[in-house]
Amino acid sequence: MDFLNAIVALANYVLVPGIAYGSQLALGALGVTLIYGILRFSNFAHGDTMAFGAMVTVLLTWWFQSMGVSLGPLPTALLALPFGVLGCVFMLLATDRAVYRFYREKKAKPVILVIVSMGVMFIMNGIVRFIVGPDDQQFLDGERFLISARTFKEMTGLNEGLAIKSTQAITLVTAIVVVALLFWFLNRTRAGKSMRAYSDNEDLALLSGVNPERVVMLTWIIVAALATIAGVLYGLDKSFKPFTYFQLLLPIFASAIVGGLGNPLGAIAGGFVIAFSEVTITYAWKKVLGYLMPDNLAPDGLVQLLSTDYKFAVSFVILLIVLLFKPTGLFKGQSV
Amino acid sequence: MIAVENLHKHFGGFHAVDGASLSFEEGAITGLIGPNGAGKTTLFNVIAGVHRPTSGRVTMGGEDITGLAPHDLFHKGVLRTFQIAHEFHSMTCRENLMMVPGGQSGERLWNTWFGRRRIADEERALRAKADEVLEFLTIQHLADQKAGQISGGQKKLLELGRTMMVDARIVFLDEVGAGVNRTLLNVIGDAILRLNAERGYTFVVIEHDMDFIGRLCGPVICMAEGRVLATGSLAEIKANEQVIEAYLGTGLKNRDKVSA
Numbered sequence: 001m002d003f004l005n006a007i008v009a010l011a012n013y014v015l016v017p018g019i020a021y022g023s024q025l026a027l028g029a030l031g032v033t034l035i036y037g038i039l040r041f042s043n044f045a046h047g048d049t050m051a052f053g054a055m056v057t058v059l060l061t062w063w064f065q066s067m068g069v070s071l072g073p074l075p076t077a078l079l080a081l082p083f084g085v086l087g088c089v090f091m092l093l094a095t096d097r098a099v100y101r102f103y104r105e106k107k108a109k110p111v112i113l114v115i116v117s118m119g120v121m122f123i124m125n126g127i128v129r130f131i132v133g134p135d136d137q138q139f140l141d142g143e144r145f146l147i148s149a150r151t152f153k154e155m156t157g158l159n160e161g162l163a164i165k166s167t168q169a170i171t172l173v174t175a176i177v178v179v180a181l182l183f184w185f186l187n188r189t190r191a192g193k194s195m196r197a198y199s200d201n202e203d204l205a206l207l208s209g210v211n212p213e214r215v216v217m218l219t220w221i222i223v224a225a226l227a228t229i230a231g232v233l234y235g236l237d238k239s240f241k242p243f244t245y246f247q248l249l250l251p252i253f254a255s256a257i258v259g260g261l262g263n264p265l266g267a268i269a270g271g272f273v274i275a276f277s278e279v280t281i282t283y284a285w286k287k288v289l290g291y292l293m294p295d296n297l298a299p300d301g302l303v304q305l306l307s308t309d310y311k312f313a314v315s316f317v318i319l320l321i322v323l324l325f326k327p328t329g330l331f332k333g334q335s336v
Numbered sequence: 337m338i339a340v341e342n343l344h345k346h347f348g349g350f351h352a353v354d355g356a357s358l359s360f361e362e363g364a365i366t367g368l369i370g371p372n373g374a375g376k377t378t379l380f381n382v383i384a385g386v387h388r389p390t391s392g393r394v395t396m397g398g399e400d401i402t403g404l405a406p407h408d409l410f411h412k413g414v415l416r417t418f419q420i421a422h423e424f425h426s427m428t429c430r431e432n433l434m435m436v437p438g439g440q441s442g443e444r445l446w447n448t449w450f451g452r453r454r455i456a457d458e459e460r461a462l463r464a465k466a467d468e469v470l471e472f473l474t475i476q477h478l479a480d481q482k483a484g485q486i487s488g489g490q491k492k493l494l495e496l497g498r499t500m501m502v503d504a505r506i507v508f509l510d511e512v513g514a515g516v517n518r519t520l521l522n523v524i525g526d527a528i529l530r531l532n533a534e535r536g537y538t539f540v541v542i543e544h545d546m547d548f549i550g551r552l553c554g555p556v557i558c559m560a561e562g563r564v565l566a567t568g569s570l571a572e573i574k575a576n577e578q579v580i581e582a583y584l585g586t587g588l589k590n591r592d593k594v595s596a
Binding site: 185189190191193194196197200201203204205206207208210211212214218221 | 384386405406407410415416418422423424425426427431435436438439440442443444445447448455459498
């Protein structure tokens, strides 16, 4: 019984939040990795792109809510999501026209593009905070739990409850659907193949029939969709606050680099590696150990390796370790 | 067919191509030889639109094509291969070939969802063509292998195959034989000769292997220090004092004397 309780506690505090957070990071890292692989620069504006897409979705969700439109048990935000994606696509294509294209035509070095993307980051950051303000925004409605801790306890008769928030379930399902669609697109369609061709060998792609401007446009569209979905899922799960997306940049980049920059499969693996390290290292293990160990050995302290205040340090340390020992990432990506 | 007039390409103070004037005949396989650093590859890059010339003109059939972008030249039938074979390494050989023709309707996001029948028809035609090309090059067994995993020589064949996926008019081959074993070199040579005879491709070949040049090429152009040193048949080139001095060395001359 103690053993089962330990497993349930672990699932409740580590497994379920880790999977949800990992899916969000993976979707974010996929966007970063696609831009790195195809447009060949690290896009620092990605966190704020997520914030922008999420903001459009939040505003539309409020509007839908005020009109009384809802999806029943599902959050209304899912209804607003496609429009948020459209808004973000529009924003990114406009940014590309206004900023990136100029540097692409000049064949600017990746370093210059990185700095340029930082400029874009500050502007987007400002725009988002100007429009919705810097505070926490609530936009979640619908059913809160798939299974609440109390129902679980009543069902199983265990001491520990397992709560699964509906947003966590939605995150996982959406992430699986989006990733499946993305891989189908990249591997099976001509448009996706031309993106991969451009990423494999730009010179050769230019010397064949691949239209570079179209590849760039496609990339931005897909990145906008990924960023908005990741941003909205994170916002639903936690809350929407513009500045947190800026902070998310570190774990997202860590995920992309740990998995191997430019490798979509790696970005997903990296997302989960980072998420689980963050959650396990900042989790207080007292409860789980209390169940597993004999009474006289049960720990007195919290057995929390690191305070949650330092959670960003975890991704940073993993990033360092990977760069030291396997610079191309776990899956073979481009070295940084 | 393609004429180059007084072409200069400078990289800073280095004059890679320094006033070269030459022309490539339609329907011929022209050999381009010369010592390392003679500016052969740079000349290719300028003609193929990779670099803009510092000065000078490139014309094709009287039309000025100087400084056009690579994909524009591609649509005019001007194709090139690379000294070190390039390929889309994460795709199969067949997919590599199927990537080549431009303007496919599957490239548009809209058609991916709403024009599936048209894409499927196009893909079927392309697939058949790619298989035909692979068979022509005797590498049909590699169709489903990742292009990143095949040997260097096979990659060169694949590069040649790429030119066959569209109606090329003139193909520039940059050291197509370098690092390729004899058997494969013969296959490549046969393919070039057949493409020239059956499809009327014009070829320009950079090569160091004189036997290979002798087997394929009619006219031969020798470059040195960014300029054209001599033009003529291989026999004339081999007998040219300047060429011997700059490139072939006296060893070859002596060997020819001995064999004669």
